[in-house]
Amino acid sequence: MSDNRHFFSRFATSVADLSGKxxxxxxxxxxxxxxxxxxxFFGFSDTWELVINTGTTIITFLMVFVLQNSQNRDGKAMQAKLDELILASKARNEYVGIEKLDEQELKSLIKALDKAAEGSGQSLQDQSGPVAGRT
Known part of the structure; x- marks a missing residue:
């Protein structure tokens, strides 16, 4: 099973790289x-239309899974890098792993960070980055 996952990961990465060129x-x-x-030449027949419709549907369907796999791995790698930066810096270590919190816990944390930023004279709404622009 591990070989299949490794093969699919390599395949997904190759397809994602190729599809972005x-x-x-x-x-x-x-x-x-x-x-x-x-x-x-085909008289704009139903078969002529069916060829493009079927082809694009199949390609789109398969690409969803391939690109999602690639995105998931990229996201996990990015999160691991951010966690390492948090651990290596003077940032609070309790932020490591917050991506696993549920939606309500994340909203509460964001509100607390907004409140802390307002108290320091900064606004998280004005900053660029993963916290900015949230609803």
Whole structure:
């Protein structure tokens, strides 16, 4: 099972890297243009439409899982790096692992941080970063 996960992770990373390249976008545009040009030759038939609809649906469906896997790993790696920075700095260590809190606990923590920032003359709303711009 471990080999399958490792294979899928490598595959997902490769596909995510490839799908983000400009040449991949150009290739997709060329495929769509070729399909559109083929329309008159096939009389704009239902089969002609079905080809592009089926192809794009299948690709989209599969890409959701591949890109989500890649995003999940990136997020976990980023969180591990942030945790290491917190542990290595003078920041409060209780912030390590807060990504596992439920929504209500996170909102309470954000409110407490807002209150602390207001008391220090700063506003978290005006700063850029993961806390800024929240609702």
């Amino acid at each position: 400009p040449s991949t976008f150009v290739a997709a545009v060329v495929v769509v243009l070729l399909w559109a040009i083929a329309g008159p």
